[in-house]
Amino acid sequence: MGNAYITSQSTDYTGSTPGRTRFVQSYAKINLTLDVLGRRADGFHELVTLMQTLDIYDTICVSEIEEPRVEIICSRPQLSTAENLIVRAVQAVRQRLSLEHGFVIEHQKRVPVAAGLGGGSSNAAAALLLLKEGWNLPLSMTDLHEIAAALGSDVPFFLTGGLALCEGRGERITPLAPHWPQAMRWLILLKPSISVSTALVFRNLSPADYSDGTNSRKVQDALAHKSNFQLSDLHNSLQRGVLECYPEVAQARENMLQAGAAHIFLSGSGPTLFAPFAQLSNASQVHQQLLAQGYEVYLTRAIYPQGTEASFF
Numbered sequence: 313m314g315n316a317y318i319t320s321q322s323t324d325y326t327g328s329t330p331g332r333t334r335f336v337q338s339y340a341k342i343n344l345t346l347d348v349l350g351r352r353a354d355g356f357h358e359l360v361t362l363m364q365t366l367d368i369y370d371t372i373c374v375s376e377i378e379e380p381r382v383e384i385i386c387s388r389p390q391l392s393t394a395e396n397l398i399v400r401a402v403q404a405v406r407q408r409l410s411l412e413h414g415f416v417i418e419h420q421k422r423v424p425v426a427a428g429l430g431g432g433s434s435n436a437a438a439a440l441l442l443l444k445e446g447w448n449l450p451l452s453m454t455d456l457h458e459i460a461a462a463l464g465s466d467v468p469f470f471l472t473g474g475l476a477l478c479e480g481r482g483e484r485i486t487p488l489a490p491h492w493p494q495a496m497r498w499l500i501l502l503k504p505s506i507s508v509s510t511a512l513v514f515r516n517l518s519p520a521d522y523s524d525g526t527n528s529r530k531v532q533d534a535l536a537h538k539s540n541f542q543l544s545d546l547h548n549s550l551q552r553g554v555l556e557c558y559p560e561v562a563q564a565r566e567n568m569l570q571a572g573a574a575h576i577f578l579s580g581s582g583p584t585l586f587a588p589f590a591q592l593s594n595a596s597q598v599h600q601q602l603l604a605q606g607y608e609v610y611l612t613r614a615i616y617p618q619g620t621e622a623s624f625f
């Protein structure tokens with residue numbers, strides 16, 4: 313299946329209603345490259361972006377109940393609401409299939425929120441896959457894709473995860489072979505302690521930030537042919553504006569450079585920055601230094617939720 317590892321058990325939730333319970337892991341992503349081609353008539357921006365899932369994940373547990381309602385308990389209480397994208401995904405499925413029974417969701421949040429790591433989008437996609445497979449619901453992948461795209465531009469990517477080229481609003485997905493450069497075997501992620509609005513970051517773009525997509529396609533080609541991969545080819549059209557508008561992000565970038573990271577990039581609309589490393593020893597030193605400075609930092613790697621392993625070059 314896609315961006316998810318599902319496990320199951322029978323349970324008696326709250327001791328009253330026996331029903332099925334399923335767990336799923338929901339992975340974060342980075343944008344290796346992100347080219348903004350221009351603004352569309354519908355207000356969204358046309359993108360070409362290479363996305364990759366990472367070994368940082370939330371755990372979601374869904375239990376069926378007889379009552380016709382959807383309830384969520386999140387480890388971050390501010391996400392225990394009907395606005396949580398998991399609830400919105402589950403409600404979309406209930407409405408589409410006219411399901412009478414409901415669900416109780418437990419959501420252990422680990423992926424940083426509003427970080428450019430796609431946490432909420434990943435949660436929504438994982439919930440859709442979990443319902444389809446765990447409850448054998450009559451939903452095709454085309455149905456799931458349609459529901460996913462209505463929930464958010466990034467959600468369709470997470471139905472397959474791994475490495476993919478995403479175009480249009482982000483919802484046109486081309487999964488790519490899991491080829492990965494040795495130079496990026498390890499990744500350091502630093503999440504500055506500010507929130508960034510994706511909509512505002514797009515609004516602050518200037519036409520000079522637009523590109524024709526060449527950066528993403530060049531990297532896609534290098535990965536496909538396992539050749540000519542240059543870290544300096546990674547590019548994010550949103551980075552200039554974020555570094556200019558948010559001094560905390562620019563400062564964090566400086567501190568990552570000082571700590572020994574040679575290449576640093578913004579993921580999505582930020583504020584998370586990532587730095588690739590070939591060797592764990594180097595990544596680990598930088599990780600420790602940034603932790604000592606009080607930053608929220610993660611040492612992680614690319615992951616393929618379908619269980620495949622990358623072939624490194």
Ligand SMILES: C[C@@](CO)(OP(=O)(O)O)[C@H](O)COP(=O)(O)OP(=O)(O)OC[C@H]1O[C@@H](n2ccc(N)nc2=O)[C@H](O)[C@@H]1O
Nearest residue numbers: 356357428429430464465466481482510511514580581582
């Ligand atoms: C920037 C990216 C890059 O992967 O990720 P994040 O930084 O959010 O993780 C995505 O395009 C975000 O996808 P997602 O978070 O699903 O965005 P949506 O909910 O669809 O849109 C939020 C807002 O971002 C702007 N937006 C989003 C996507 C797009 N192609 N053009 C846009 O202009 C719009 O202003 C929209 O109202």
Ligand SMILES: Nc1ncnc2c1ncn2[C@@H]1O[C@H](COP(=O)(O)OP(=O)(O)O)[C@@H](O)[C@H]1O
Nearest residue numbers: 395396397425426427428429430431432433435
């Ligand atoms: N399940 C969820 N996880 C994270 N954020 C969520 C979720 N559901 C709704 N949101 C809202 O979506 C917004 C974007 O969060 P997130 O998906 O983490 O952003 P990003 O894609 O930038 O990493 C947040 O402001 C948050 O309130």
